[in-house]
Amino acid sequence: MASAREPLLTAHGVVKRFGHVEALSGADFTAYPGEVVALIGDNGAGKSTLVNVLSGVLAPDAGEVRLDGAPVRFSGPMDAQRHGVETVYQDLSLAPDLDAAANLYLGRESVRGGLLGRIGVLDRPAMRREAVKAFAELGVELKDVTAAVTTLSGGQRQSVAVARAVAFAHKVIFMDEPTAALGVVQRARVLETVRKVADRGICVVLISHNMPEVLSVADRVEVLRLGRRVASYTAADTTIEELVGAMTGSLDGPNGGKEAEGAR
Amino acid sequence: MTAESQKAAAVDGRPGVPDWLRRAATLNELWTFVILVALVAFFTIAAPGKFFTTYDITQIAVNAAIYLVLGVGMTFVIITAGIDLSIGSVLVLAAVAAGEYNLHHGGPDSGWGTVAFCVVIALAVGTAWGALQGAVVASGKVPPLIVTLGGLGAALGIAELATGGQDPAGAASTHLQNSLGFGKVLGIPWMVILAAVVTALFGAVLAGTRFGEHTLAIGSNPTAVRRAGIPVGRHLVKVYGLMGLLAGLGAVMWLASYGTTSIAGHSTDNLKVITAVVLGGTSLFGGRGSVLGTVIGVFIPAVLTTGLIVIGVQQYWQDVAVGVVLVVAVYVDQLRRKTRERA
Numbered sequence: 001m002a003s004a005r006e007p008l009l010t011a012h013g014v015v016k017r018f019g020h021v022e023a024l025s026g027a028d029f030t031a032y033p034g035e036v037v038a039l040i041g042d043n044g045a046g047k048s049t050l051v052n053v054l055s056g057v058l059a060p061d062a063g064e065v066r067l068d069g070a071p072v073r074f075s076g077p078m079d080a081q082r083h084g085v086e087t088v089y090q091d092l093s094l095a096p097d098l099d100a101a102a103n104l105y106l107g108r109e110s111v112r113g114g115l116l117g118r119i120g121v122l123d124r125p126a127m128r129r130e131a132v133k134a135f136a137e138l139g140v141e142l143k144d145v146t147a148a149v150t151t152l153s154g155g156q157r158q159s160v161a162v163a164r165a166v167a168f169a170h171k172v173i174f175m176d177e178p179t180a181a182l183g184v185v186q187r188a189r190v191l192e193t194v195r196k197v198a199d200r201g202i203c204v205v206l207i208s209h210n211m212p213e214v215l216s217v218a219d220r221v222e223v224l225r226l227g228r229r230v231a232s233y234t235a236a237d238t239t240i241e242e243l244v245g246a247m248t249g250s251l252d253g254p255n256g257g258k259e260a261e262g263a264r
Numbered sequence: 265m266t267a268e269s270q271k272a273a274a275v276d277g278r279p280g281v282p283d284w285l286r287r288a289a290t291l292n293e294l295w296t297f298v299i300l301v302a303l304v305a306f307f308t309i310a311a312p313g314k315f316f317t318t319y320d321i322t323q324i325a326v327n328a329a330i331y332l333v334l335g336v337g338m339t340f341v342i343i344t345a346g347i348d349l350s351i352g353s354v355l356v357l358a359a360v361a362a363g364e365y366n367l368h369h370g371g372p373d374s375g376w377g378t379v380a381f382c383v384v385i386a387l388a389v390g391t392a393w394g395a396l397q398g399a400v401v402a403s404g405k406v407p408p409l410i411v412t413l414g415g416l417g418a419a420l421g422i423a424e425l426a427t428g429g430q431d432p433a434g435a436a437s438t439h440l441q442n443s444l445g446f447g448k449v450l451g452i453p454w455m456v457i458l459a460a461v462v463t464a465l466f467g468a469v470l471a472g473t474r475f476g477e478h479t480l481a482i483g484s485n486p487t488a489v490r491r492a493g494i495p496v497g498r499h500l501v502k503v504y505g506l507m508g509l510l511a512g513l514g515a516v517m518w519l520a521s522y523g524t525t526s527i528a529g530h531s532t533d534n535l536k537v538i539t540a541v542v543l544g545g546t547s548l549f550g551g552r553g554s555v556l557g558t559v560i561g562v563f564i565p566a567v568l569t570t571g572l573i574v575i576g577v578q579q580y581w582q583d584v585a586v587g588v589v590l591v592v593a594v595y596v597d598q599l600r601r602k603t604r605e606r607a
Contacts, residue, residue, distance in 0.1 A: 077491060078493045081493065087491075089491070091487075092488075093485070093487060093488035093491050093492075094485065094488055095480070095481040095484035095485045095488050095489065095551065096484055096485060096551070097480060097483070097484040097551035097552050098477070098480060098481055098484060098551075102477060102481075106477075106481055106488065106489065106492045106494070107489070107492030107493045107494045108492075109474050109477060111474065119473065120473040120474035120475055121472055121473050122472055122473060122474060122477060124472075
């Protein structure tokens with residue numbers, strides 16, 4: 001299904017070295033609009049490095065990143081954000097003492113009209129209204145958007161971080177292990193939210209270790225091993241055994257899987 | 265604005281009061297305010313007709329005015345999880361700079377033009393010193409405690425070098441003293457009005473503007489703020505610059521009240537002001553605090569001092585009481601933080 005569309009974000013032959021260590025040795029990556037794509041790989045496979053390159057945190061030593069078909073070279077995460085690419089960090093990057101609405105708008109606050117706005121007077125009622133709306137659209141239940149984030153549950157905090165990314169990303173959201181610290185119910189909630197985000201036409205790149213979760217929520221799975229993409233699967237057509245095999249290299253050899261499909 | 269969103273605003277507005285009340289119960293300010301009220305009540309009962317007279321209230325307010333102005337700046341600094349130990353020295357340096365200029369341009373008889381220029385000098389010296397310290401803090405290489413400890417020594421040293429360590433005579437114009445220093449409007453001293461305006465202004469800035477929001481956010485999680493694209497370093501320079509500006513204003517108020525620079529008289533300003541800010545519920549660990557709390561925190565020691573004198577107890581008990589309350593306040597803050605994070 002994905003192959004019918006133009007890819008939104010692609011990486012080709014990305015190389016990144018840290019001293020003598022080659023974290024990425026010609027990695028490829030493909031993501032389509034409106035899909036959840038899982039990026040999996042064993043520890044040290046280069047997942048984080050690849051995401052950091054794609055989200056503008058690191059500059060690649062070689063290779064090409066294309067967004068909407070045009071080559072891009074982000075000067076930093078802020079530059080990536082300006083291009084509609086957001087990241088939900090594992091630590092969530094929220095200000096725990098501020099409320100959910102304030103966190104949603106941190107750095108992009110709404111101000112009043114006229115002179116008051118010019119001197120930076122906040123329009124809190126507007127931000128709170130918008131926040132309530134934004135959370136409702138994602139199916140996030142918050143009793144009170146004016147309660148400090150530190151008083152929220154882990155799942156709610158995760159949802160606030162996702163909502164924050166969604167509010168400003170119009171192309172791609174990277175999520176690093178979004179459910180790692182959550183209980184079963186909250187985990188399901190967050191995954192539901194992820195699904196809703198993708199349904200809006202945004203591409204969600206999910207970095208995860210949890211294979212059943214990957215298969216339940218992702219449309220496609222890309223597998224990294226030793227700094228390269230070794231396989232790319234449609235989630236519906238694959239199994240945990242196949243994924244693990246590709247991750248560890250025990251199955252089909254380094255160029256196994258169904259790479260041809262994803263690397264068109 | 266559409267009719268629908270107007271309706272939504274109206275609905276939001278209605279439960280505003282109970283919401284405010286519910287919130288108030290969880291505020292640090294409330295508990296500190298209760299302590300303040302209890303103290304006032306105690307002294308009023310213990311010394312009927314003597315405490316809580318107009319004279320006492322005015323005197324307490326005038327004494328507190330400078331600390332209040334300094335405390336407003338310190339609130340911002342502490343909310344960023346920083347600290348400024350240098351304020352007393354910066355106040356002295358600004359006062360000496362302004363005083364020396366006044367001295368060479370007419371002394372006590374200098375005109376309004378000189379007064380205005382002295383005010384500008386004091387504010388500029390304070391702001392520049394504060395911003396410089398802010399820049400070093402923002403570099404992230406030296407913690408604020410050490411930056412401002414160095415600043416404390418250096419600023420005082422420069423002030424002493426400039427004056428030979430002696431308070432220059434004729435540092436303040438009589439115009440300044442008779443207006444800001446001793447003048448009143450409708451019975452309210454100008455000192456108090458100035459402090460109240462500064463407090464209200466920056467209280468509103470902290471609670472209702474982008475600048476205040478970023479200050480709170482930086483204290484809460486600087487990494488998140490950086491990732492949100494807010495220039496954290498530049499903001500810290502502004503916050504420490506604001507502290508310096510208010511120390512400069514404190515210098516003007518001091519010159520107006522006392523007519524001299526009092527080089528040796530400000531070595532414990534920092535401790536008094538930090539105590540007031542922390543008593544007022546601002547967290548030393550950053551992220552939380554309010555100017556209103558600081559107002560209450562400034563008045564607790566002020567009321568204690570006056571109250572103890574009025575009821576005939578040695579006023580040195582005030583130091584003991586404030587010291588104990590301070591430690592308790594930080595202990596409670598820590599406890600609250602822990603329970604909240606566990607929740």
